[in-house]
Amino acid sequence: MSTSQPRQTLQLPPIVLGGSGFSYQVHPDPKSVPVSKIIRHAFDVGIRAIDTSPYYDPSEHLLGEALASSDVASQYSRSDYILMTKVGRVSVDKFDYSPNWVRKSVHTSLERLGTTYLDAVFCHDIEFVTIPEAIEAVGTLFELSTKGLVRYVGVSGYDLDRLVYVAHAVREKYGRSLDVVQNWAQLTMQNTRLERYGIPALKEAGVPVICNSSPLASGLLRASGVPLGTLGDWHPAPNGLRAAVKRASDWVGTQDTTLAGLALRFSVARANRASQNGVSVHTLLGICSINDIEENVRAVRSILLPESAVGDGVKNGDASVLRLKSVNEAVEQRDLVLFRTVRKILGDWAEYDFNKGQVKQDVLPWWPGLSAGISADVLGDWSALAPRSSW
Incomplete structure (x- = not known):
């Protein structure tokens, strides 16, 4: 399958609502969450994109009910917002990337979310399967995109090396680049590898949109510690x-801010700085409450300025998230002073990789010339790799 027809690019707001907040993984009772009110509030302030997964049980069910509710449907039509979900991850330790399952998963998600199309679908956590499996699943999603069921196709995961390799391999095999790639916890105050290595390498593979999920490193970078759901401490x-x-959180608390607020501002600013020359970077936030939205939007409005900040009567604190376009350099400079101290406190834990452990290099290499061609031998070596065990 090959196509050379120019494609439109997925358009996302600076921040995206992550549906994992409505799951048992991070919430003890997600069915008690007022999802319709949260979605309505998110849309009202300009967060009009949602990312979820069948693995985030029961997120898709709850989101479908919320989007059909009078709270949301009375004010917003389907074309007003972006819906993104995933395929392939069935449970903590079960994955199915087969074409039949991918098709079945997409149709199930369409039904749960109450829609006739999905704006984007990711192959979920591709480091847990072999590279050939991931490439084949992408091909199945490309087929579904020709039928109008899926508009944009992507892959997601933590392992940046795997994401980059698959992005190049997909373009080599199908003559079409991935539309979007999602990586988590690697454009944060603790780990900046997505910015230093991932974004340039993915751009080289023709990927136009990158989602930075978990700017707080899945809840690590906050005073209250990692979230606990029914899966326990995963x-x-x-x-x-x-x-x-x-220790860093305790120190930041003495500086008239919070670790979570500082971490979010840092990630959003760096994503904005990286969004240029044909690639855009967007931040995905796990949200469980209206208060989460208000706190996150307050932080984002403080670090980003609206496109017309002067003379239009709109105060920065009131601007829709959709209008936030450029970094507030005064806030950024104050934050960078705090950031440098936080990194000193983290010491050798700065740039620690959950996969690789301690990483000492300031600039990490990747496969030079990969986009020029991928040999069957290389793919064979990668296909023999055992999937990474779950956390």
Whole structure:
């Protein structure tokens, strides 16, 4: 399958609502959450994109009910917002990337979410399967995109090396680049590898849109520690990193801000700075309440300025998230002073990789010339790799 027809680019707001907040993974009772009111409030302030997954049980069910509710449907039509979901991850330790399952998963998500199309679908956590499996699943999604069921196709995961390799391999095999790639916890105050390595490497593979999920490293970078749902403490951060983050949080608390607020402002600013020359970077936020939205939007409005900040009567604190376009350099400079101290407190835990452990390099290499061609031998070597065990 090959196509050379120019494609439109997925248009996302600076921040995207992450549906994992409506799951048992991070919330003890997601069915008690007022999802319709949260979605309505998010849309009202300009967060008109949602990312979820069948794995985030029961997120898709709850979102479908919310989007059909009078709270949301009375004011917003389907074309007013972006819906993104995933395929392939069935449970904590079960994955199915087969064409039949991918098709079945997409149709199930359409039914749960009450829609006739999905704006974007990701292959979920591709580091847990072999590279050929991931490439084949992308091909199945490309087929579904020709039928109008899926508009944009992507892959997601933590392992940046795997994401980059698959992005190049997909373009080599199908003559079409991935539309979007989602990576988590690697454009944060603790780990900046997505900015230093991932974004340039993915851009080289022709990927126009990158989603930075978990700017708080899945709840690590906050005073209250990692979230606990019915799965218990699944977070991969070792105790030494957690202790260092606690010390950093205590210090930041003496500086008239919070670790979570500082971490979010940092990630959003860096994403904005990286959005240029044909690539855009967007931040995904896990949200469980209206208060989460208000706190997150307050932080984002403080670090980003609206496109017409002067002379239009709109105060920055009131601007829709959709209008926030450029970094507030005064806030950024104050934050960078705090950031440098936080990094000193983290010490050797700065740039710690949940996959690779301690990473010392300031600039990490990747496969040079990969886009020029991928040999069957290389793919064969990668296909023999055992999927990474779950956290």
